[in-house]
Amino acid sequence: LASGFPGLAQLGLYSLAGLIAAALMTRYLLPAMLPADFSLRDVSPLGRRLAGLVSAATRLRWLVITLALSSLALIAIQRQAIWNSELLALSPVPIADQVLDQRLRSELGAPDVRYLIVVDGHDAEAALQAAEALAPALNRLQDAGLISGWDSATRFLPSQATQRARINSLPQRDALSARLQDASADLPLRAERLQPFLDEVEAARQRPLLNRASMEGTSLALAVDAMLIETDHGVRALLPLRAPTEGRQAGLIDATAVRAELATAPSPADGSPALFLDLKHESDTLYRGYLGEAIQLSLGGVLAILALLLVFLRNPMRVIRVALPLAASILVVVAALTLAGKQLILLHLVGLLLIVAVGSNYALFFDRGEGGNTAPSPATLASLLFANLTTVAGFGLLAFSEVPVLQAIGITVGPGAILALV
Incomplete structure (x- = not known):
């Protein structure tokens, strides 16, 4: 208890x-429930x-x-190897099924739920901007082979600032038309054939910015909701990391190297730094504490039993x-x-x-x-x-x-x- x-x-x-x-x-209760002629077998x-x-x-x-x-x-x-200190050992899923799940995740390239980068913002826009600011550092980690990939809600829902920057990078219709005229001057392609392209660019310039409500009812909404979570203090962005699949570090991510690289990333406006989490390590640490406590309480219970026996047996x-x-x-x-x-x-x-x-x-x-x-x-x-x-x-x-x-x-x-x- x-x-x-x-x-x-x-x-x-x-x-x-x-x-x-x-x-x-x-x-x-049992004695009163027995029939009057009840007798035990000898x-x-x-x-x-x-x-x-x-x-x-x-x-x-x-x-x-x-x-x-x-x-x-x-x-x-064998005292050092007697106890299993991994929380996964308490899973009701058979070991064979656990291995199969891990193999399928690896073959499908699914994000590893073990490693996460967490960054907070006072609202969704701030959280998305903070996640985007981590992209250069994460790309360097991927190029160095320390991770095999990463995911982010910004892949499906860029921040409003990024969307505005992309729209502003689109030239005005007149300027774009003039550039097309110059580019096609010596080509058999007439600039008039590119009018649909001009229309699409202009429509993109006038189109409203994408937000979470725009994705309602789509599969993209599920992905965004899984990686963009509202909290009591704002919005939290989760960036799952995929561990390397080859080499000596296959299946593992060097936490020290990741934290060192994240330290070079620009800090969010609210000053909350990005946090790297190894969920397996954290859960195993928590489980080891519970296991150690349970062993100590069990030993205490055994001592209490011995004391009780001593009192009654004298x-x-x-x-x-x-x-x-x-x-x-x-x-x-x-x-x-x-x-x-x-x-x-x-x-x-x-x-x-x-x-x-x-x-x-x-x-x-x-x-x-x-x-x-x-x-x-x-x-x-x-x-x-x-x-x-x-x-x-x-x-x-x-x-x-x-x-x-x-x-x-x-x-x-x-x-x-x-x-x-x-």
Whole structure:
């Protein structure tokens, strides 16, 4: 709940509300809903067989310890590569589809939504003029091979000042007619045949300036609206950049070189400089902050659980006996995911927390306490097995999902729940 990542905070709230509702339902409503002649099936025979397996499993204690220590060593060696710090890892789109999308964008020459230049103006005209002022710098970057291209709303809607300058560059009809007469004097082409050209030039001189309303209902309006955005303080022009497609820097743009070139461009009238944004870098930085915060909060939650166990069990050794199976399960799961080439994301962290939540229940049942009981009763063992199977069935099936974020939970909780019980 304390996470700054909205999705994680919502997940915590949903889980907390679900647990409270399930507990109240089980305690107060479920008993009243049972029929008077309801009876439970005797699962003691299965429990006795499980008790024999539990007794025999104690001989494998050193194997479990060796596996846990080996997992810890692997995690320590690979600690720099365990977590995936890219926001794209949370995308529900399968990796193959992401690669296909990137390839199609590259082949079509579509603007890369990763790199943008942003410039502001107090109105649309100021923003368009500021975008036009960047054209020389962007052309130099393209000539140098630092970018493969760029786009701007000014390609479809030039500023009013640029349109006036272009109109003013058109000669008057009389002057243009005289020039045509001189140019065609020694040619078989008669100047009178060029009257339609003179008419078109004169019509262009008299035509009203193009504005956003002139494009209403056209595909050009969509392009302009995507790159010219109204804000509370004015209008913002977005200039998408395309990364180089060849060489060592293929797919990447040198942010330092771009910012240095932009610094040479004339500043807008309102003094707001152009801003280069690497959206992937910025989003990944933000995600890393959320991930680090989530890990810290998770560790804090684990410490709170240990403190709560210490208060109720009142014996540090019993707390250690409860905590060790959980720690071993988490170590083995993380090591297995690392060996499989999986980097952990926020959803894996959620899965690890679920292992702690589910596994702590198992460990408390197996805790011997001070009474000297060697194991839970046969009926309890059978109940634990059924509870574990339902958990594995519910979460384990997610491991076969084609949605990466769901698969992350499945491949974490499914094996972890089994290991926590074993």
